[in-house]
Structure formats: structure tokens, C-alpha cells
Amino acid sequence: MKPVIGLTMSPEDRPKKPYCIVSRHYVQSIVMAGALPILLPVCGDAAMADEYIHRIDGLLLTGGGDISPLLYGENPIKELDCFSLERDEFEIRLFKRALEKDIPVLGICRGLQVMNVALGGTLYQDVFSQIDNALGHFPKELPVDELYHSVQIERHSRLHRIFGQDEIHVNSHHHQSVKETATDFKVTALSSDGIIEGIEHTRKDFAVAVQWHPEDLTQRYPDFCKLFKALVDASTPP
Numbered sequence: 001m002k003p004v005i006g007l008t009m010s011p012e013d014r015p016k017k018p019y020c021i022v023s024r025h026y027v028q029s030i031v032m033a034g035a036l037p038i039l040l041p042v043c044g045d046a047a048m049a050d051e052y053i054h055r056i057d058g059l060l061l062t063g064g065g066d067i068s069p070l071l072y073g074e075n076p077i078k079e080l081d082c083f084s085l086e087r088d089e090f091e092i093r094l095f096k097r098a099l100e101k102d103i104p105v106l107g108i109c110r111g112l113q114v115m116n117v118a119l120g121g122t123l124y125q126d127v128f129s130q131i132d133n134a135l136g137h138f139p140k141e142l143p144v145d146e147l148y149h150s151v152q153i154e155r156h157s158r159l160h161r162i163f164g165q166d167e168i169h170v171n172s173h174h175h176q177s178v179k180e181t182a183t184d185f186k187v188t189a190l191s192s193d194g195i196i197e198g199i200e201h202t203r204k205d206f207a208v209a210v211q212w213h214p215e216d217l218t219q220r221y222p223d224f225c226k227l228f229k230a231l232v233d234a235s236t237p238p
Helices: 024-032 046-055 085-100 110-118 158-163 222-235
Strands: 004-008 010-013 018-021 036-040 058-061 105-108 149-153 167-170 185-191 196-201 207-210
Touching (some): 004 046, 010 085, 024 222, 046 085, 058 110, 085 110, 110 196, 149 158
Parallel strands (some): 004 036, 105 207
Antiparallel strands (some): 010 018, 149 185, 185 196
16 A cells, blocks of 8 residues: 655635645655655644644655744845745644654755754745855756756765765755754755755654755656655555
């Protein structure tokens, strides 16, 4: 029986009605990795997060908008884009409940940031205005499946075991990043300008996150499916 992986979704208000959406690339990548994806829409009822956790074997925290800086003790700077506090609080609850139940978690881009903030870490609200000599991390005209910059992977990390390399090339579509890493996380990948590109929990079997978007690369560069396969393998019931 295939493991069930829950994928978080973005709330989006459109002119005629509100939607919850997620890129099909996440769904396709989970299917490629051999699991059954189910979508987890944002719900104002916190108890729904607990219900979701009881029904999934693994959790994928997807990308999306910014995170409210109020959650890590800051006021917004002018470069901050729109955010949804409802989504932030819902996903933080999901993540914490997953940790309590030892459910494997993979965070991607915003998902990495959610995991870090959930456990007491902080973020750069905008890397381009807050980090000296930051390289390009958000090429707006580049296709999402184009490799953009290199990432150094820490040896003796789960990420290194997954990819089997000290350096890989990745895509990049973010303007926020980790500032202070939460105590329970260790840094597992960095870009050449020092921006954190990967973290993992030091005491859980599988709580891994990356800052790039591997779901957009799995069709063109199948090696990135290894990350989703690792989540699926960790989520497969014995």
C-alpha cells in the first residue's frame, strides 16, 4: 500500500472567489517517488490540522508567499510581500504535530522557513536589502526548471546521503531566507554567498528542508526526485 503524503496549499483570493492552490509539480514529484499525494487546504479550525496529521504518513510543506515577521518578533520592512497569517499559523501547527508523532517532513522554500520559525528561528525578510553582497536568488524571467546557482552540501548530513555529492546546482526563487537557525536544526547546505539552503532536525529521523524548488526540476533533472523518494521511503509503514 502506498504511503500517503499530505501537501500544504496556498490560499489565494481571486476576483470572483477564493481558492486554495498548489503547483502540480509537487503532486507529480510525489507520484514519481511512489506515494499517494493528498492536498491539505488551509483551515481556520486548528483542530483540522490534528485531523490531517492522523490521516497522513508524511508531510510536505510547500512553497508560497512570505511569512509574517510578527511570528519571529519583528515588524515588516517595506520589501516584504504579501503574507497569510492564517496559513502561517496553520502550517506551524501541522509541523509541530508531525514532529510530535514522528511523521517525516520535507520543507521546500517557504516550507523550510516555516519549519525554522516554528521552532524559534528567525528570517531575513528580504535577502537583497538585508544581506551584504547577496547573489541573485530570484531570477523572475528564468524558467522554474532552469539550474541557476551552486549549493555546497554538508558531509555527514542526510542531504549529502540523498544526493551523494558535495556540490549541486539548483534553481532559485526566493527573497527570504533563514537568519538565525532554530536550536533543533543544523545547517546542511549553503550557497556561495552564505545563504542557508538546507537544514535538518538534529533529533528526528526525517525533518529535512531545502530553500530551492526541487519539485520544478524532477522532470528535467530526475536526480532531484531522490529528495522526494527519501521522504516517501521514510513515510512508508513497516
